[in-house]
Amino acid sequence: MPGFVLAENALLTRHSSDPGMVRAGFVDRAHTRATAARVTERFDVRTSHANPAASALSGGNLQKFVVGRELDREPRVLVINQPTWGVDAGAAALIRQVLSDLAEAGAAVLVISQDLDEIFEIADRIAVISRGELSDTFPAGAIDRERIGLLMAGAHESGARNSGAKREVPA
Amino acid sequence: MKLQFEQRPQPSRVMTVVSPLIAVLLMVIVGAILFAARGIDPWRGLYVYFIEPVASLWSIEELIVKATPLVLIGVGLAVCFRANVWNIGAEGQLTMGAIVGAAIPILAHQWQSPLVLPLMMLLGMAGGIAWASIPALLRNHFGVNEILTSLMLVYVAQLLLDWLVRGPWRDPEGYNFPESIDMTGWAQLPTLGYSRVHLGGAFAVLAVLVLFLFMARTLKGFEIEVSGAAPRASGFGGFSRPRTVWFCLALSGGLAGLAGISEIAGPVGQLQPVISPGYGFTAIIVAFLGRLHPIGVLFAGIVLAISYLGGEGAQISLGLSDKTAQVFQGTLLFFILASDTLTRYRIRVQRDAAGASEVAR
Numbered sequence: 001m002p003g004f005v006l007a008e009n010a011l012l013t014r015h016s017s018d019p020g021m022v023r024a025g026f027v028d029r030a031h032t033r034a035t036a037a038r039v040t041e042r043f044d045v046r047t048s049h050a051n052p053a054a055s056a057l058s059g060g061n062l063q064k065f066v067v068g069r070e071l072d073r074e075p076r077v078l079v080i081n082q083p084t085w086g087v088d089a090g091a092a093a094l095i096r097q098v099l100s101d102l103a104e105a106g107a108a109v110l111v112i113s114q115d116l117d118e119i120f121e122i123a124d125r126i127a128v129i130s131r132g133e134l135s136d137t138f139p140a141g142a143i144d145r146e147r148i149g150l151l152m153a154g155a156h157e158s159g160a161r162n163s164g165a166k167r168e169v170p171a
Numbered sequence: 172m173k174l175q176f177e178q179r180p181q182p183s184r185v186m187t188v189v190s191p192l193i194a195v196l197l198m199v200i201v202g203a204i205l206f207a208a209r210g211i212d213p214w215r216g217l218y219v220y221f222i223e224p225v226a227s228l229w230s231i232e233e234l235i236v237k238a239t240p241l242v243l244i245g246v247g248l249a250v251c252f253r254a255n256v257w258n259i260g261a262e263g264q265l266t267m268g269a270i271v272g273a274a275i276p277i278l279a280h281q282w283q284s285p286l287v288l289p290l291m292m293l294l295g296m297a298g299g300i301a302w303a304s305i306p307a308l309l310r311n312h313f314g315v316n317e318i319l320t321s322l323m324l325v326y327v328a329q330l331l332l333d334w335l336v337r338g339p340w341r342d343p344e345g346y347n348f349p350e351s352i353d354m355t356g357w358a359q360l361p362t363l364g365y366s367r368v369h370l371g372g373a374f375a376v377l378a379v380l381v382l383f384l385f386m387a388r389t390l391k392g393f394e395i396e397v398s399g400a401a402p403r404a405s406g407f408g409g410f411s412r413p414r415t416v417w418f419c420l421a422l423s424g425g426l427a428g429l430a431g432i433s434e435i436a437g438p439v440g441q442l443q444p445v446i447s448p449g450y451g452f453t454a455i456i457v458a459f460l461g462r463l464h465p466i467g468v469l470f471a472g473i474v475l476a477i478s479y480l481g482g483e484g485a486q487i488s489l490g491l492s493d494k495t496a497q498v499f500q501g502t503l504l505f506f507i508l509a510s511d512t513l514t515r516y517r518i519r520v521q522r523d524a525a526g527a528s529e530v531a532r
Contacts, residue, residue, distance in 0.1 A: 001401040012397060012408040015390055022390045029388075055181075 002055035006036040006047075009054050010069055017073055035072070043068030044091055060087050064095075071098050078102065081112040096122050116145060130154045173521040176512075186514045191460050194506035195474070201502050211489055219488050220481035220499070230480060232366045236438050237479045240265070240430035240450040242375040242472035245457030246382050246465050247423030253386070253463050255399040256419040260306065260321030261427040262451025263328035264299040268428025269435045270332055271298025273442050276358035277340050277351050287357040291432055299428020300421045302328060307420040311413040317420065325451070333444045340442060351442035360437040371433030376469070378426060383465040395419065427451055448479065449497075456504045459511075475500065 001009060011032045015022050020031045033051055040047060043064045047057065054062060063086050070078070083099065084092035100122050103109045113119055119126060120140065127137040128151035135151045199217060206216030224230050244261045251258045258264075272295030275287060305324060309315035337349045345352070360369040386392040397405040398415040406412070430450065439446050457475050461467030482496025 001397060001404045003400060004397075008393070011390075011393060012404060015393075016409060025389050025391060027388055027390055027393060 003053060005051045005053050006040065006065060007032040007051050009065070010036045010039065013069065014073055039065060039068040039072050042072065043094065060091070063087050064091050067095055071095070071102065074102070074105075075107060077108045079110045079112070082114070083111060084113075084115070084118060092118075116148065128152055175519045175521055176516040177519045178516055179514075182515050186510075187462070190510035190514050191462065191471075191507055193510050194460070194503060197506040197510075198499060198503040202499060205495075205498065206489075209491065211491075216485070216489060219484045221477060223484050224477045224480035232368050234473065234476050234480060235368045235372050238472040238476035239369070239371045239375050239437075240434060240447070241454050241457050241475050242469055243371065243378055243430040243433070244423070244427045244451055244454035245461060245468045245472055246375075246378050247426035248454055248458040249461060249463040249465060249468050250382055250386065250395060251419040251423040252458055253399045254395045254415050254419045255402070256416050257318045258303060258306070258321050258420055258423045259318050259455065260303070260323075260325045260451070261423060261454055262447065262449060263321070263325035264302045264424040264427035265431035265434075265447055265451045266325070266328035266332050267302040268295040268299040268431030269442065269446055270328070270335065270431075271295060271301075272428070272432030273351065273354070273435050276354055277442070280352060283356050285357060288360065288436065291358060291436055292429060295428045295432025296425040297428070299424040299426070299431065301424075302428070303420040303424020304417070307417040310416055317416070321420075329445075332442065332446070336442050336444055342441075349444050353441045354436050358436060359440075360433060362437070367438050369433065369437035371430070371437055374429060374433065375472070379465045379469045386465065391418070427454075453479075453500055456500055456507070459504065459507050475503075478503070 001012065004012075007029070011021060011027060014035065015027075018031075018035070021028055021035070036051060039045065045057070045061050045065045045068065047061070054065075057065065063084075067080070067083050067087075070080070078099075080099070084095050087095065096118065099109055099111060103124070111119075111123070123140045125137050126140055126143055126148070128135040128148055130152055131154055138147075199221070202220065203213035203217060206213045224234055244265065248258060248261060272291045274294065275282070275291055302324060303321070306315075306317040306320040309320050310317045333349075336351055340351045342348070342350055342352045360371060362369045363372075386396065394405065394408075394410045395415060395418070397408060398410055398412060402412060405415075431446070434446055434450075435442060453475050454472075457468055457471045459471075460474060461469070461471035478496055478499050482493055482499070485491040485495050486493050
C-alpha cells in the first residue's frame with residue numbers, strides 16, 4: 001500500500017500469523033516497527049529514514065521488502081511468483097539463498113519464474129506451463145535448457161505464448 | 172483548448188491540513204459578497220454570523236447543544252468515509268434512533284425507573300444500527316449502491332415519524348398538535364446546571380476519544396483504513412470487505428441513533444414531525460471539514476454549529492431567510508471538496524492542437 005509506512009505494510013499480511021503483533025485487538029506498534037526494521041536490515045532495503053512510506057521506496061527496494069516480509073515469517077508452504085524481478089544482483093542472490101534455505105529446512109516452496117538461470121540455480125524439480133497446461137515434473141539434473149525450450153513452445157506445438165517455467169522444491 | 176486533471180505525484184502534507192482553512196476563508200468571502208448583494212453591510216453580516224454565536228455565555232451553551240449531534244454523527248461518518256463506505260443517510264438513522272428510543276417513555280410512561288434512560292439510549296443506538304444495516308445488507312448481498320439506499324431511507328424514516336406523531340403516538344392531551352407526550356422524569360437527559368447543555372455532549376466527546384484510539388491503535392481501525400485506501404491489498408491481508416461495510420454502517424448508524432434519542436431526551440423533549448434541522452446531512456460536512464479525523468471532527472462540529480446559530484441570528488437581526496445557513500454550509504462543502512481535489516490533482520491546460528489530435532485518435 002503506497003501511502004502506508006513499512007511497519008503498516010508488515011502488519012497487513014502478518015497480523016494473524018505473528019502473535020506478538022496484535023494484542024487484544026490493539027496493534028503493538030513497537031513490534032510491527034521492529035519487524036519492518038528486521039526485514040529492511042536483512043534484505044538490504046535501502047531507505048532514506050526509518051519506517052518510510054512504501055511509496056518512497058524504489059521499485060527494486062520495494063520488491064526486496066515485499067519478498068523479505070513474506071520470507072521473514074518462515075512459511076511452511078510458499079508459492080512465489082518472480083521473486084527477484086527488478087531486484088539488483090546482490091539482493092537477488094540473497095533472496096534465492098533464503099528460498100533454498102527455506103526448502104532445506106523442510107518448507108514446500110513453489111517458485112514461478114521466467115528466468116532460466118534462476119531456475120537452474122535453485123530448483124530441485126522443474127515443470128513447465130505452456131498454454132495453461134502443466135508438463136511432467138523433471139528432476140533438475142535430468143532436464144536442460146533445450147528440453148525446457150521445447151516444452152515452453154508446447155513441445156510439438158509452435159507459437160505458444162505466455163509460457164513460464166516452474167520449479168518445485170520438495171517438502 | 173481542453174482542461175484536464177492530472178494526479179500529483181505526492182500530495183503536499185501542508186496543503187492537506189491547510190485546505191479546510193482555505194475553504195472556510197473562501198466561504199467567508201462568498202458570504203460577504205452575498206450579504207453585499209442583499210444590501211447588508213458585509214462586516215455587520217459576518218459579525219452577526221460568525222462572532223455573535225461565540226460572544227456570550229448563553230450562545231456558547233447553545234453552540235455546545237448544536238455541536239453535540241453534529242460531532243456524534245460526524246465522528247461516525249468520518250470512520251465510515253475512511254473505509255470508502257458512503258453513508259449519506261445519517262439523518263434517517265437519527266430519526267429511527269429517536270423513534271425507537273422514545274418508544275419506552277411513550278408506550279410505558281407510567282414506568283419510572285433509573286433504568287429508563289440507559290435503556291432509551293441503548294434502544295436509540297439499536298434503532299440507528301438497524302436502519303443503517305439495511306443499506307449494508309443490500310450492498311453486501313445484492314451490490315446495491317449504499318449512497319442511494321441510505322439516502323432514500325431518510326425519507327422513509329421521516330415519514331414514519333410523521334405518521335406516528337400524527338397518529339398512534341400523538342399526545343392525547345396535546346390539543347391535537349402532532350406531538351408525542353413530553354419526556355419527563357427519568358426519561359430526560361441530565362443537564363449542566365440550568366443550561367440546555369446535556370449529557371449528550373459528554374457522549375460526543377467520549378465517542379471522539381474512543382474512535383481516535385480505535386483508528387490509531389487497533390487492528391480493526393487499521394482494517395478500515397486499508398479497506399478504504401487499498402481494497403485489493405486489504406483482501407490479500409485477509410480482511411473482509413463486506414464485514415467492513417457492515418461494521419462502518421452500523422457504527423455510524425448507532426452514533427446517529429444515539430444523537431437522535433439524545434435530542435429527544437434533551438433539548439427537543441418530545442417527538443415532533445421534524446426533530447432535526449438536518450444534523451445528519453450537515454455532519455457529512457463536519458466529517459470532511461474535520462479531515463475524516465476524530466479530533467478534527469470535534470472542531471469542525473463547533474464550526475458548523477456556529478453556522479446554525481449564525482443562521483438563526485441572521486434571521487432575527489438581518490431579516491434573512493433561514494436558508495442562509497444552508498447556503499453557507501453548502502458553500503463550505505463545495506470549497507472543501509474543491510480544495511481537496513486540487514490538493515491531489517493539478518489542472519493542466521491542453522492547447523487546441525494537442526486537444527484536437529487527442530480527439531482524432
